[in-house]
Each structure stands twice: as structure tokens, then as C-alpha cells.
Amino acid sequence: MRVIVTIQHPGHVHFFRNAIDELQADGHEVHVFARESGVAIDLLEAAGIDYEVLAGDANSLPSLAAVQATYEARLLRRARAIDPDVITAIGGVAAAHVATALRTESVVFYDTEHATLITSLGYPFADVICTPTCYRDEIGSKQVSYPGYHELAYLHPDRFDPDPSVLELAGVERDEQFAVVRLSSWEASHDVGHGGFDDPHEVVDRLEDAGATVLLTAEGEPPAELASYQLQTPPEKMHDLLAYADVVVGEGATTAAEAAVLGTPSVYVNSLSLGYTAELDSKYGLLFEFSDENRHVEALEKAVSIIEREDDPWEARRERLLAERVDVTDVIVRTLETTARSGRPTQTKHAANLG
Template sequence: MRVMITIQHPGHVHFFRHPIAELRERGHEVHVFARENDVAIELLEAYDIDHEVLAGESGSLVSLAAVQATYETRLLRRARRIDPDVITAIGGVAAAHVSSVLRTKSLVFYDTEHATLITKLGYPFADVICTPSCYREEIGAKQVTYPGYHELAYLHPDRFEPDPAVLESVGLESEESFAVVRLSSWEASHDVGHGGFDEPREIVDRLEDAGLTVLLSAEGEPPADLEAYRFSTAPERMHDLLAFADVVLSEGATTAAEAAVLGTPAVYVNPLSLGYTRELDAEYGLLFEYNGENRHVRGLERAVSTVERPAEEWADRRERLLDDRVDVTNVVVRQLESLARPRATTESTPATNAG
């Protein structure tokens, strides 16, 4: 079959990296198209994934509409030439729109309930919408669920083994206790009007008082007095670092979930709860989410207390999670092959549960 994949965020590269390789190994033709966004193109190049860049970055929500229109127009031209059996993406606005014009199949993966602009623009045009089973919205007959998280498409132990060499690359000793702090820019369409930590300086001081070295990662520019805590590593090495951290504090849900599935306790401070952050908290105790007026204080207290607990406890919790959840790369490949098959044979409907 011929598959088109669209990439509009660095996380999409991670998610589709292994499915792309597997599809090609199985003899399928895969075409990858991307829009410049943060380090998305850098990741595609680091993983040696053939791709074509169709649009640049957007500097604001206003310019995003123009960039998206350019991206969709160019994607449609490529799709007319390729004549794909299926187009897939995360969020899937462009994929769903282009596939509806060409009357080919579209497969959308998503896990972010509060991103209502994306869902309103993409869901009505998609053929199949594939979500984790913890996703809290009922989409209807188009929805396919699976027992997993996006992060298990690339951080499942069958797909990823952390490299301890990353520690030396950021100036850490092998036995040094450290925390990763991730600050968001709050510029995404679904982040407008929200915020996380009240005072980043207080986070650093409290973690250092607890004996932790602090590594700061920030979208955009961090506060000037915290610039010295910012670390530099290749974007594809970030997951290695999360795996060896003692604790991760994040305003972003993806980073918190990545740490959690790697067995690193994660504190997620953000007023927006998601199906997967709630499940990782309530079911597995690997992620602790805090929102509301006291989210900063409560989250910081939790971060300090996690470091005092034995490492074996987090490893045991991760093992229980892995026993319950699937390698999501297998879900992606299976769904693509299932959805594309009717074009070549007879019309059928994909299963309602991919677990």
C-alpha cells in the first residue's frame, strides 16, 4: 500500500518513527511530509527519515492559519500525484481534509481532549479516529480505542533502551541525583489562557535544597536568572535523560507522560487534566497531576517527596503499567494495513477495539 504521513510537531516524529520503519520493512511505500515546528525537522534528519518540508513555522496563532492553509494546499498537490491508500497523522486536520477531497482513507491518532479547535476542524472529515482507551471523549462510530499511550509507540522497552552516555554529555556524574524541569511556552492553540508553575526560581531553589542537580528545559527563553540551569543536548537524546532522572517536573503533559512510562516519577503542573495524565496518576502512581490555586506548592512538595522513596518502587509500578498496556507501534501498523485493505479488495470496517 501507499501511505502518506504528515508531521507538524516534534512529538509526531517520535510517534511515527518506528511505524515508518516497520511499514517500509513490510514492503509498503511511505511518504512523509512535514511543517517546520520547533525541532521537528531536526528530529526527522537525526532519525534519517526521508521527508519533504511543505511549510515553515508560524510565529503566532494568527499566522498559524495562513501556514496551515499553505501546508494543506501543498499536501493536496502531493497526494494527487502519489494517490495514497491511506493518509495518517496526529490531530489530523490536514490529513483528514486532503483525504476527503481525494476520497481516500484517513486515520487520525489523538489523545488531547481539550484541543477543541483541532478536533472540530479534523474529526468530521476523518474516517477513523484512534485514541487511547483512557480518552475521555466519546467520538462515535469512527472511534477505535487501544490500551496504551502515544508515548508507548517510541518508549516501550521493545523500542527503546536508554543510553547512560547522555549523563556525561550534560555534565553529570553517573551516580549524581538530578531533576529535569520542563517549562512550556503556553503559545499552542489549546494552551491559551492557561499556566503552570507560579515561580520557576522557587522550584530550582527547593530542588537544590533537596540535594538535586537541576536541569532546565524551556520552550522559548527561560527567566534570565535561570539561564545557567538550561542544558544542551540533541533533541533525540532527551528521552535518555528522562529515563535516568530522579524526578521530572513539567508544565507539558507529553514530557510528564514520557517520564512516567519510562519509570521516572513525574509531577505535572497544569490546570488542564487529560485522560492519560489522570490514568497515569490514578492507576499507576507514576505521574502526579496538580491544578488549581495551590498547584505550584503541592506539586513541588510531591517532587521532593518522591526522591526519598526507593527506586525499586517506581520500577515495580512501571512493570505493572507495561503488563497492562501495548506496544503502540503495533497498533499503528495494524490499523493502517486494516484501513487501506478495502481499497484493494472489498469494503470492510476496522475493529472497534485495537487492544
């Protein structure tokens, strides 16, 4: 079959990269189209994935609308020449629109309930919408649920083995306690009106006072006074670092979930709660979610308590998670193969569950 994969965020590279490899190994023709967004192009290069850039980056919501329109128009032109059997994406606004125009199939993966602009523009046009079982919204007959998280498409132990050499790159010793702090840019359409930490400087100070070395990663530029804490390791090494950290404290849900599935306790500080962050908190105790007005204070107390904790329950909790959740790359590949236009039995189009 001919497959189009669209990439509009660095996280999309991680999510699809193993599926792209497997589809190509199975003899399928895979075309990857991207727009410049953060380190997405760097990650595609590091993964050795052939791609074509269709649009540039955006630095504001108005510019994002213009970039999205350009991206969609160019994707339509390229897809018309390829004549794909299926088009896939995370969020999938452009993918679903283009697939509809070409009368082919689209598969959209998503896990962010509050991104209502994306879902309202993309969901009505998508053929199949794949969501984790913890996803809070009911979409209807298009919805396919699976017991997993996006992060298990690339951080499942069958797919990822952390490299300890990242510690030297980050400038920390093997026996040194360290915390990774993640700051968000708050520029995404679904982040408007929301927030995380009251004061990033206090976060760094409290963690250092507890005895942890602090490594900072930020979307965009960090506060000038914290620039010396900024990580200098390559972006493709971030997951190795998360695996060896003692705690991850941040405003980004994806980074928090990545740490959690790796068995590193994560403290998620954000006024937005998600189905998967709530489940990783309440069911597995690997992520600690703080979303109310006292989130800054309560999150710092939790982060310090993790650093000072003498026992280590995290690996046992991770083993339970892995026993109950699937390798999501398998879900991606199976869903694309069963949804593709060519030779697909109609009655299998919207299976109730995968996993």
C-alpha cells in the same frame, strides 16, 4: 500500499518513526511531509527519515492559521500526485481534509481532549480516529480504542533502550541525583487561558535545596535568569535523560507521560487534566497531576518528597503498566494496513478495539 504521514510537531516524529520503519520494511511506500515546528526537522534528520517540508514555523496563533493553510494546500497538491491509499497524522486536520478531497482514507491518532479547535476541524472529515482507552470523549462509530499511550509507540522497552552516555553529555555523574524541569511556551491553540508554575525560579531553588541537580528544558527561550540551567544535549537524547532522572517536574503533559512510562516519577503541573495523565496518576502512580489553584505549592512538595524518598517503587509500577498496555507502534501499523483503500474489507473499517 502508499502511505502519507504528516508531521506538524516534534512529538509526531517520535510517534511515527518506528511505524515508518516497519511499513517500509514490509514493502510499503511511505511519504513523510512536515512543517518546521520546534526541533521536528532535527528529529527527522536524526532518525534518518526522508521528508519534504511544506511550510515554515509559526510564532503566534494568527501566523499558525496562515501556515496551516499553506501546509494544507501544498499537501493536497503533493498527495494528488502520489495517490495514497491512506493518510495519517496526529490531530490530523490537514490529513483528514486532504484525504476527503482525494476520496482516500484517513487515520487520525489523538489523545488531547481539550484541543477542541483541532478536533472540531479534523474529526468530522476523518475516517478512523484512534484514541487510548483512557480518552474521555466519545466520538462515535469512527473511534477505535486501544489500551496504551502515544508514548508507548517509541518508549516501549521493545522499541527503546536508554543510553547511559547521555549522562556525560548532560554533565551529571551516574550516582548524582538530578531533576529535569520542563517549561511550556503556552502558545498552542489548546493552551490559551491555562497555566502551570507560578514561578519557575522557585521550582529550581526548591529542587536544588532538596539536593538535586536541576536540568532545564523549555519550549522557546527559558527565563534569562535560568538560562545557565538549560540542557545542551541533542533533542534526540532527551528520552535517554528522562529514563535516568530521579524526578521530572514540568508543565508539559507529553514529557510527564514519557517519564512515567520509562519508570521515572513525574510531577505534572498544569491547569489542564487529560485522560492519560489522570490514568497514569490514579492507576499506576507514576505521574502526579496537580491542576487546581494550589498546583504550584503542592507540586513542589511532591517533587521534594520524591527526591527525599528512600524506597524505590517506580520500576515495579512500570512493570505493571507494561503488562497491561500495548506497544502502540503495532497499533499504528495494523490500523493503517487494515484501513488502507486498496483491498480493505468494508466491515473491518471501524473495529471496536485494538490491542
